[in-house]
Amino acid sequence: MATGKRRSATLLLIAPAALVLLVFLVIPYVNIVIMSFRPPGEGAPYGVGFTLANYRKFFSDSFYMLQVLNTLWIGFVVTLSCLLIGFPVAWQLARGESRLRPLYYSIVLAPLLVGIVIRSYGWTVLLGNNGVINRTLMGWGVTDGPLPLMYNGLGICIALTHVLLPFMVLPIMSAIQGIDPSLEAAARSLGASRAVAFRRVLLPLARPGIQTGSILVFVLAISAYVTPALIGGLRVKTMAVTVVDALIDTFQWPFGSALALVLSVVGATCVIVFARLTRMRWKVA
Amino acid sequence: MTEVRISHLTKSFGAGPVVDALSLTIGHGEFVSLLGPSGCGKTTTLRMIAGFEDADSGVIAFDGSDVSRVPAEKRDIGMVFQNYALFPHMTVAQNLAFGLEMRKIPAAEIRTRIARVLDMVQLGTMTERYPSQLSGGQQQRVALARAIVIEPRILLLDEPLANLDAKLREEMRVFIRDIQRRVGITTVYVTHDQAEALSMSDRVVVMFGGRIAQTGAPADIYDRPATRQVAGFVGQVNVIEGVVETASGEGGHVRLPFGTIEAPRIGAATPGARVALALRPEAVSLVPPAGAGWQGRVVSRHYGGNLVDYRVAMADGTVIHAQTFPTTQFEPGAEVGVHADAARLWPLGD
Amino acid sequence: MLSRLFTGYCLIVYAFLLAPIFVVVAASFNAGNFLTFPPQGLSLRWYVVFFENEVFMRAIRTSLWVAALTACISTVIGTAAAIYAVRHAGRMKDTVRVAMLAPLLLPEVLTAIALLFFFYAVGMGTRTMAGMVIGHVVITLPFVFMNVVASLESFDPALDLAARSLGAGRYARFRRIMLPLIKPGVIGGALFAFIISFDTFTISFLLKGIGTSTLPIQLFDYLRTNFTPEAAAVSSVSIAMTIAVVVVIEKVLGLRIHRF
Known part of the structure; x- marks a missing residue:
């Protein structure tokens, strides 16, 4: 039968993608784990043999521990603010009757199409000591000196919230679009107030979207590099910034790998705990 | 072709x-x-x-x-x-x-x-x-x-x-x-x-x-x-089970729970054999009650325009489905005589 | 009243979303030496400075090349994988999907680091543009894949059978039936891959070869030490290019879609 031949022909379709992912994703990720156990090298990015020294260095220095906690805190704040800001917008995009809805939708998508460097740069223009906000406030006489909006955790959170908001809005929007509008009507017809219908019917059904959005935003926030690097400057560093600096500026590849892996494991643990707490049902995209 | x-x-x-x-x-x-x-x-x-x-x-x-x-x-x-x-x-x-x-x-x-x-x-x-x-x-x-x-x-x-x-x-x-x-x-x-x-x-x-x-x-x-x-599956049907009393050629006399009938084909030639006969609803007609023949009582009536659907309960409780032209109609609860067109009886296999 | 408040709230969020993009574009027309807002008079001088800056111009060319190359490779590989996932994978479908989306689920910075080490480990290093293009292909694959899968899922398999019943072979069915119908998804995926490659920073930053800085890298380097409005001009041009790509493709695709 020709079936066997046909099957091997269709395998050719997936072969290039499988090869790319195996060679350029799986193997490099395995390699990074190995790297984290390498000793530092002399005149080279890493030495030969294996050691636990990189992890020991991390766990014995409270500086790095505090930085991980700080990064997680920023991730948490950004996720929460994205949820609070994003949910009403997602609702409006999914259910609104405005003729401007296509415009609103493209406004939500627009930041995705503008490079992250440019968006972060835009925030430095807004938040800097000489920036738009401070100049305006001082011009109105609200404050005497510039407010510290940049080079701190607040600035990073504001900019990251902006950068990651679409990742919260889009999943929630599609979840709400998947809810039959007559369910709300049914709840109302059974005597539920608007608020009750929202809490008892809409919110539980939109939960998968909220979960997906929250996880996406959290993971992207704790691993973000550009925004913290530009807004935080040299004063506030998140883990991703420290990791990249360790690799690029000081060439400590093994230690940088260990830092990156610790952050990944901690981040993944947070996601799993979150999924457990909110009784997430894993579903493939 | x-x-x-x-x-x-x-x-x-x-x-x-x-x-x-x-x-x-x-x-x-x-x-x-x-x-x-x-x-x-x-x-x-x-x-x-x-x-x-x-x-x-x-x-x-x-x-x-x-x-x-x-x-x-x-x-x-x-x-x-x-x-x-x-x-x-x-x-x-x-x-x-x-x-x-x-x-x-x-x-x-x-x-x-x-x-x-x-x-x-x-x-x-x-x-x-x-x-x-x-x-x-x-x-x-x-x-x-x-x-x-x-x-x-x-x-x-x-x-x-x-x-x-x-x-x-x-x-x-x-x-x-x-x-x-x-x-x-x-x-x-x-x-x-x-x-x-x-x-x-x-x-x-x-x-x-x-x-x-x-x-x-x-x-x-x-x-x-x-x-x-x-x-x-093909159309609607009454399946009536009975016992052969006498057989002659292809046909015979069959005893049913609510009466007897002379069927031209019964599928089983030996007296005493059990047979199942198919009877299409449109081969059943209802008449005002008379002394002879099957008797029943109308249980329900559904008007369908060109035809009227009746369910008729026979003496032993068997319900017969009948489909008639709406020229004469019977009220639910009415006593009726039930007449089956014997030529339309068909013996079923299993 | 409540709905007014609600709409107002949403409008504020939209303003928040547009604000940094808006100030960048506005600042690029600033006449002064320093970035201020509102601008001190209108001028195109920073655009002139930008267009005369060979470093930035080379970076733009590099970015366009890398993006075009990435889009081509990613689209071919991702489309083939999507067709396999939807039409041939059978029970493996979910596995294929998760695997294809993996680059999206993994932190970009980690993927970039992993690739950097890998290229050194295999002796390839980052001397050429190849490493960067490979990195871009890896991170753009999921976008092509998702787009094409979405359009394939609205593709009725009976159309393929109908074409078979009419005598169309494998190739004719692909070219005449499937490809025209999934074309919006394929072009959309290619467009996505192009824009992401054009804009992405972290992976380019770690994998860039000597003299192969892309525009975002050059801009980032520049911003670490400079605050002149030239950066705003660079950003505005970059934004304009992205919008142009979106609009052109939208027009082309839009016409096709509305015909049936």
Whole structure:
């Protein structure tokens, strides 16, 4: 039968993608784990043999521990603010009757199409000591000196919230679009107030979207590099910034790998705990 | 014209066979319906004839040559799909031209053949429309035109009328049969609608559980069903069980729980044997109560316009379904005499 | 009243979303030496400075090359994988999907680091543009894949059977039926891949070869030490290019889609 031949022909379709992912994703990720156990090298990015020294260095220095906690805190704040800001917008995009809805939708998508460097740069223009906000406030006489909006955790959170908001809005929007509008009507017809219908019917059904959005935003926030690097400057560093600096500026590849892996494991643990707490049902995209 | 010969066709998907050693011959230019409930294997059979599914075993031959290993695109079939499967990015004319282009027909001939077929399905003015701009009935006719414009050896139709509303469905039955007669093409028609199968086909094949339960002309299937299952699936039926009292030739005297009847065919010649007789509701008539014959009481009445449906409880509690013209009507609760047309009694196998 | 408040709230969010983009574009027309807002008079001088800056111009060319190359490779590989996932993978479908989306689920910075080490480990290093293009292909694959899968899922498999019943072979069915119908998804995926490659920073930053800085890298380097409005001009041009790509493709695709 020709079936066997046909099957091997269709395998050719997936072969290039499988090869790319195996060679350029799986193997490099395995390699990074190995790297984290390498000793530092002399005149080279890493030495030969294996050691636990990189992890020991991390766990014995409270500086790095505090930085991980700080990064997680920023991730948490950004996720929460994205949820609070994003949910009403997602609702409006999914259910609104405005003729401007296509415009609103493209406004939500627009930041995705503008490079992250440019968006972060835009925030430095807004938040800097000489920036738009401070100049305006001082011009109105609200404050005497510039407010510290940049080079701190607040600035990073504001900019990251902006950068990651679409990742919260889009999943929630599609979840709400998947809810039959007559369910709300049914709840109302059974005597539920608007608020009750929202809490008892809409919110539980939109939960998968909220979960997906929250996880996406959290993971992207704790691993973000550009925004913290530009807004935080040299004063506030998140883990991703420290990791990249360790690799690029000081060439400590093994230690940088260990830092990156610790952050990944901690981040993944947070996601799993979150999924457990909110009784997430894993579903493939 | 082509003769299709299917022998011992078997196909399984995981658990148990969907089509089980099915054998069937469809003659030149014959219109055969595969009729059965969903899951009976009729669609799988059609897809195997088309070449979309490979049989596990068995042979499908067109005019004596085995096509089991021939891919669908080389079998020279025309198929009408349940949802029509019109190419949404092509106009009506492009849809029709597609199969001809695959056959490397010259452009000029393609044009004339499309014009001729569109004329036949009365869509001559719709050539430049896209499928989304057509009504359901028009899409249906384009699908039919696309299947026959390539002048295939066999026409396969997979529940083509299922998505149309009732009125249009009846019109299309006549329309499709008319076109099929004019083109004279061997046709296999899959449906779960017994009215469609009976009204359109030369021959009906009733299928249950992957096997053929009965094959025959529409009137054979309806009046002389082979089994209870066939009788129950094709139209409505009363199945009355009784015991043979005396037998003479093919017929005999049968004792029923609520009376007796002289049946011209009983299927079992020995007195004392149990028999099951099929009696169509329209072969039962109701009369004002009289001394002789069966007696019953009307339990319910449903008015259906041209016919009235009655459920009548007999003396022993058996409920008989009767269908009569609305000329005389009986109120629920009324005592009635029940008369069965003995010539329409048919003995059922198991 | 409540709905007014609600709409007002949403409008504020939209303003928040547009604000940084808006100030960048506005600042680029600033006449002064320093970035201020509102601008001190209108001028195109920073655009002139930008267009005369060979470093930035080379970076733009590099970015366009890398993006075009990435889009081509990603689209071919991702489309093939999507067709496999939807039409042929059978029970493996979910596995294929998760695997294809993996680059999206993994932190970009980690993927970049992993690739950097890998290229050194295999002796390839980052001397050429190849490493960067490979990195871009890896991170853009999921976008092509998702787009094409979405359009394939609205593709009725009966159309393929219909074409077979009409005598169309494998190639004719692909070219005449499937490809035209999934084209919006394929072009959309290619467009996505192009824009993401054009804009992405972290992976380029770590994998860039000598003299192969892309525009975002050059801009980032520049911003670490400079605050002149030239950066705003660079950003505005970059934004304009992205919008142009979106609009052009939208027009082309839009026309096709509305015809049926």
